[in-house]
Amino acid sequence: MTAPLLEVRDLVIEYLLDKGSFVAVDTVSFEIGRGEIFGLAGESGCGKSTIAYAITQLPRPPAWVRQGEIRFDGTDLLRLDEASLQKLRWRRIGMVFQSAMNSLNPLLRIERQFFDVLYRHTGCSRAEGRAKAEAMLRLVGIDPKRVGDYPHQFSGGMRQRLVIAICLALEPDLIIMDEPTTALDVVVQREILQQICDLQARLGFSVLFITHDLHLMSQFCDRIAVMLTGRIVEQGPVDQITRAPQHDYTRRLWDAIPRLPAAAAVEGGTGAPADALRERTLS
Numbered sequence: 209m210t211a212p213l214l215e216v217r218d219l220v221i222e223y224l225l226d227k228g229s230f231v232a233v234d235t236v237s238f239e240i241g242r243g244e245i246f247g248l249a250g251e252s253g254c255g256k257s258t259i260a261y262a263i264t265q266l267p268r269p270p271a272w273v274r275q276g277e278i279r280f281d282g283t284d285l286l287r288l289d290e291a292s293l294q295k296l297r298w299r300r301i302g303m304v305f306q307s308a309m310n311s312l313n314p315l316l317r318i319e320r321q322f323f324d325v326l327y328r329h330t331g332c333s334r335a336e337g338r339a340k341a342e343a344m345l346r347l348v349g350i351d352p353k354r355v356g357d358y359p360h361q362f363s364g365g366m367r368q369r370l371v372i373a374i375c376l377a378l379e380p381d382l383i384i385m386d387e388p389t390t391a392l393d394v395v396v397q398r399e400i401l402q403q404i405c406d407l408q409a410r411l412g413f414s415v416l417f418i419t420h421d422l423h424l425m426s427q428f429c430d431r432i433a434v435m436l437t438g439r440i441v442e443q444g445p446v447d448q449i450t451r452a453p454q455h456d457y458t459r460r461l462w463d464a465i466p467r468l469p470a471a472a473a474v475e476g477g478t479g480a481p482a483d484a485l486r487e488r489t490l491s
C-alpha cells in the first residue's frame with residue numbers, strides 16, 4: 209500500500225492568551241492519500257483554519273503546536289527549519305484561502321504575477337513564465353490572451369480562479385483550500401469546484417478541502433472528517449458520512465441543511481440530502 213502524502217497525528221494546538229491558554233485543536237489525527245480529496249468540515253470556530261495554518265507552518269501567533277506530528281511525504285514538518293519549509297511551501301504544498309483573490313497585486317498584470325511566483329520557485333525565464341501563465345489560464349477556463357490584464361479587469365470568481373491557477377502553476381502535490389469559494393455566489397462556487405475536480409483528475413494532486421458546508425463537501429470529496437470544538441468526532445468515506453453518519457453532531461449538521469419536503473421523505477433515516485452522493489460531477 210502506498211504511504212499517505214500527509215499524515216497528521218495527535219495534533220494539539222493552543223492559543224496562548226494573557227490568562228492561560230485555549231486548546232483550539234485537540235488530539236486530531238487524519239491522513240490524506242496521494243490523489244485524494246479530503247474534506248474537513250465543522251462549524252465556525254471548531255479549529256479548521258488552525259489546522260490548515262499548522263500544515264503550512266505559516267506563523268500564526270499566538271498559536272502553538274503543543275503536541276503531535278505533521279508528516280508530509282514522510283518528513284515531519286514540525287521539525288523542519290524555515291529554509292526547508294520555504295522550499296516546500298507553494299512548490300509542493302499550495303494554499304488557497306477564502307480571500308485569496310484579494311492577494312493579487314492590483315498594480316501588476318497577471319502575466320507578471322505568474323512570473324514572480326514561478327521565477328522565485330523555479331528560476332524560469334520570462335518566455336517560459338508567459339507560456340506557463342497562458343497554459344494555466346486556459347486550464348481554468350480564462351482566455352489566455354488576458355494575461356496582459358490587471359486584476360480589476362476580472363470578476364471575483366475569475367480572480368479566485370486566477371489565484372488557483374497561480375497555485376497550480378507550481379504543480380504542488382497537495383493543495384490546501386480553506387473556504388476557497390465561500391465569498392462567491394453559488395453558481396460561480398460550483399463552477400470553480402467543478403474545475404478543481406477536473407484539474408485534480410488530470411493532474412493528480414491531493415486536496416485538503418476545508419468548509420463549513422457539509423453538503424458541498426459531500427459532492428466533492430473522497431473522505432470527510434467532521435470536527436466539533438477542536439476534535440474530529442467522525443471521519444470516513446463520503447458515502448458513510450452522508451448515508452450512515454455515526455455521530456450525533458454529523459446528523460445534526462445534515463439536519464441543518466434546508467430540504468424540500470419530498471426529498472426529506474425519500475431520504476428516510478440518515479438525514480442526508482437526497483443529492484448528497486459522491487459525484488465528481490457537480491452539475
Ligand SMILES: Nc1ncnc2c1ncn2[C@@H]1O[C@H](COP(=O)(O)OP(=O)(O)OP(=O)(O)O)[C@@H](O)[C@H]1O
Nearest residue numbers: 223232251252253254255256257258259269270420
Ligand atoms: N489569534 C487567535 N487568538 C486566540 N484564539 C484564536 C485565534 N485565532 C483563532 N482562535 C480561536 O481558535 C478557535 C479555532 O479557530 P479557527 O479559525 O481555526 O476556526 P475555523 O473552524 O477555521 O472557523 P471558521 O470556519 O470561522 O474560519 C476558535 O475558537 C477561535 O476563536
